[in-house]
Amino acid sequence: MSGAAWAIGAVLVPLAGATAALVGGARAGRWVGLATAGASAACAGGLASAVLAGGTVRHRVGGWGAPLGIELRADGLSALMLVMVAAVGIAVTVSAAAYFGGAGGGEEQGRRRLLFWPLWLFLWAALDALFLAADVFNVYVTLELVGLSAVGLVALAGDRAALGAAARYLVLALLGSLAYLLGVGLLYAGLGTLDAGGIRAALGPGLLATAAGALVLGGLALKAALFPLHGWLPPAHAGAPAPVSAALSALVVKAAFYLLVRFTREILPGAALPRAEVLLGALGAAGIVWGSLQALRQDRLKGVVAYSTVAQLGYLFLFFPLARDAGAATALSGAGLFALAHALAKAALFLASGAILKALPSDRLDGLAGLGSRMPLTAAAVAVASVSILALPPSGGFAGKWLLLSTAFATGRWGWAVPMLLGGVLAAGYSFRVLERAIASTPGDAPPVRAPLAMELSALALALAAFAVGLVPWAPLRLLGAGGALAGVAP
């Protein structure tokens, strides 16, 4: 199969699976989900190998090109994101099949089982389409598809907290999209094209670039939960069912970050928004500190993990100031590895907390004593994933952070290393609060209910994958560099 066929499959297969799950009902959902996850991941893998072999893959859907048609484009960065979605997606699907599995649980659990599979597979299709979109209006449509399915998933738990979090998330996501859409409308009015490459060629510095750029970047920063626009994230991510939290925290926030990278590096001219990179970096640094401090104050595992996402996203935003001038290639490699490792480790932690919630009455940190002897697989998953979140060598988190740090030193921007190092210390603080209770405490009684083995194993597999990224960092980096990862940047 050609690269284009894999790209089409990466969108169509989960879309078809979502529809089948909706029509098939609760009984079929789980099997449709597992089969779709396997096939979608195969498409992502096929596309990645096509990009590795032949560079950027382009396809005009239905033969209609820019400006009116929909064009799919997969370069190294897109392919890496698709592989990230596939890896996390398979683990989330396996875990969810056990989490929502079984016949019991009453009417409420049956409703969740019915609705989870179509929403999750729609989210998968929307993410794949977003990472493949080649024009800025398709980005708007896919952003909305991602947002609407994510809001549906947040509301799935159905209790007061989850519904409130979903309502807040929806309002803020729509505000972000409106800002983005207005920016895109201005760009089209000024330039007469929506194609990313066309905009780059036509847009010079000036009022249009500044106004449209500010609207687009502001809208995306809201969706990426950049400090201080992060308030919607912790309740939404901590309140959702565990497989949903994993998908949101690992994948959905990365979509907005990915678009910010595309816009700042590829689409908007550098002079359009002077100091925008510095502002993004400074807010990211504030996010590292604030998110970590809040994570230290949480008394439930899912709360710690959700605030840790605010902090870890902050590191990604340091990409923008570091990627100016000479630092572009190393900073992109660092951010790519960090995003991949964070997605794997964060999903592992949320899936592990899902397993804990199945076996224990709550995920309060006080109740985790003796987890190591009661649920050894889950405790191992939490420990290995924390190693990557803490960026200890040789984990994937370390490889990404190391590249970002060395960019800061190599380009003489020492100031940006400070929040990274401080964030590492704070991350040690909140991770050890969890690990100390989970591993070092005296063994408690065996839990009365055993967590499904599939949930424990999927969390452990993701944690090991996050660790392995640090052992073979050249594999993702080779993919990232294939086909010229970003215009003018070759890692």
Next chain:
Amino acid sequence: MTSAHLFAFSGVALLGAGLLGVLAHRHLVRRVVGLNLAGSGVFLVIVALARRSDPPDPVPHALVLTGLVVGLSATALALALAVRLHRETGAARVPEEDGP
């Protein structure tokens, strides 16, 4: 002042009124109304910008049509959420800033 200007300025005014509604109210239905107003303002601006050429450029109209569909779906989802919130809590209010 041409009619295109009139549309564009009305669009900006609607956008402002809608944003004010979203920020000033905690009731989910009021916020949804605000979002729809703001959305209509954005659509009006985009359509007005298309009027600058003769004949008007059709692409912005296609964008706005897509945006309307998205807005309708989002509104439906938001109203469904409002109904559920009302059933669970007795009021369809968006909660204040608080931790998980």
